[in-house]
Amino acid sequence: MAGDYFIFVFVAALGVLQAAAAYSRIDGLLFLRRRRVSVVVSGLVVVVAFVWFFSADQRNVPDTGGGLDGNAQTVLFMSAVVAAAVATLGVSSLVNRHALNGTPQLWGLDALRYTTYASALKGTVNFGLRIWRQWTQRYSSG
Amino acid sequence: MASVDTEVLLWLNGLVGRFPVVDAMIKALVSDYFVPVVGSLVLLGLWMWGKDASRRERHQRAVMVGMIGLALANLAVMVINQYYFRARPFMDHPINMLFYQPTDSSFPANPVAVAFAIATGVWSGNRPMGLVLYVIAALFGVFRVYAGVFYPSDVVAGAVIGTVAAILVRYALRFIEPVPTMILKLARTLYLA
Numbered sequence: 001m002a003g004d005y006f007i008f009v010f011v012a013a014l015g016v017l018q019a020a021a022a023y024s025r026i027d028g029l030l031f032l033r034r035r036r037v038s039v040v041v042s043g044l045v046v047v048v049a050f051v052w053f054f055s056a057d058q059r060n061v062p063d064t065g066g067g068l069d070g071n072a073q074t075v076l077f078m079s080a081v082v083a084a085a086v087a088t089l090g091v092s093s094l095v096n097r098h099a100l101n102g103t104p105q106l107w108g109l110d111a112l113r114y115t116t117y118a119s120a121l122k123g124t125v126n127f128g129l130r131i132w133r134q135w136t137q138r139y140s141s142g
Numbered sequence: 143m144a145s146v147d148t149e150v151l152l153w154l155n156g157l158v159g160r161f162p163v164v165d166a167m168i169k170a171l172v173s174d175y176f177v178p179v180v181g182s183l184v185l186l187g188l189w190m191w192g193k194d195a196s197r198r199e200r201h202q203r204a205v206m207v208g209m210i211g212l213a214l215a216n217l218a219v220m221v222i223n224q225y226y227f228r229a230r231p232f233m234d235h236p237i238n239m240l241f242y243q244p245t246d247s248s249f250p251a252n253p254v255a256v257a258f259a260i261a262t263g264v265w266s267g268n269r270p271m272g273l274v275l276y277v278i279a280a281l282f283g284v285f286r287v288y289a290g291v292f293y294p295s296d297v298v299a300g301a302v303i304g305t306v307a308a309i310l311v312r313y314a315l316r317f318i319e320p321v322p323t324m325i326l327k328l329a330r331t332l333y334l335a
Contacts, residue, residue: 009179016183020190024198029190046183054170062242067174070216070252077179081186108330110195120333 006080008053013084015045028100028112029092093118150294154287158238172289177282181260201267208263211308215255223247240289251292251300254283258304
């Protein structure tokens with residue numbers, strides 16, 4: 001049950017993240033170029049995840065009989081969501097690396113409308129390192 | 143009051159078996175996984191939902207209310223269960239079970255409290271989506287009575303606890319400003335909000 005639950009939440013979370021990114025026009029997080037196609041495909045992915053999970057096996061079982069208690073559900077849900085978020089950031093950065101590779105001029109998710117997560121993060125890290133170097137040069141002795 | 147509670151339970155649960163297709167659907171809906179996962183996925187989507195930064199920030203604050211409210215509601219139910227135990231309906235009445243036989247306290251309905259906490263959190267940032275979640279949470283409660291898992295009063299108590307917990311969190315977050323704003327700024331720096 002734990003494995004099924006993890007896969008179910010992971011796949012459904014991938015769909016939800018894609019749908020939200022498409023609706024909010026955060027192109028840097030999309031796996032597919034066209035937003036409308038993304039919404040339809042991600043909706044289907046979520047529905048398939050639910051149908052699969054609830055039809056594949058008997059889910060009304062107590063935690064003493066193979067079901068998941070509240071704590072296990074929470075841990076598995078959080079793990080699956082984090083995995084789905086990491087997969088979304090990684091795959092979208094790879095898929096869009098040529099189309100969206102500008103330096104971010106905005107903060108937060110708005111920046112990902114024009115660039116990928118990897119290049120945005122790289123820009124921020126480089127900026128931070130530049131500031132750090134300037135700061136250490138100014139205040140270092142000698 | 144107790145007899146009304148039992149009468150409503152027995153009437154609703156007495157409908158089990160009349161419409162096998164409906165029973166099969168309700169079996170999936172009342173499971174431990176359906177509504178909590180739907181509510182939590184809505185929180186996940188809401189975090190990114192919005193075509194501009196200000197709308198998204200309102201949604202992100204609502205997600206914080208939902209998540210912390212959910213935890214607070216769980217805690218409140220746990221504390222109540224330390225002092226009060228109510229046997230499940232099938233222990234005292236002839237019930238047509240659509241669910242396994244839980245052994246924990248019937249009062250208050252923990253999953254209903256969770257569903258209402260999430261709905262209230264979402265409502266605080268997005269009225270239409272919050273309304274949809276309130277309807278789902280209410281149906282979840284009614285179907286759990288139908289399935290013979292809770293008394294109606296357990297569901298009502300769970301709904302009140304979940305709603306109040308999320309409302310308290312909403313006001314508490316205002317008191318602890320600028321902590322929520324700092325969390326959002328940090329997430330924004332990492333392009334996650």
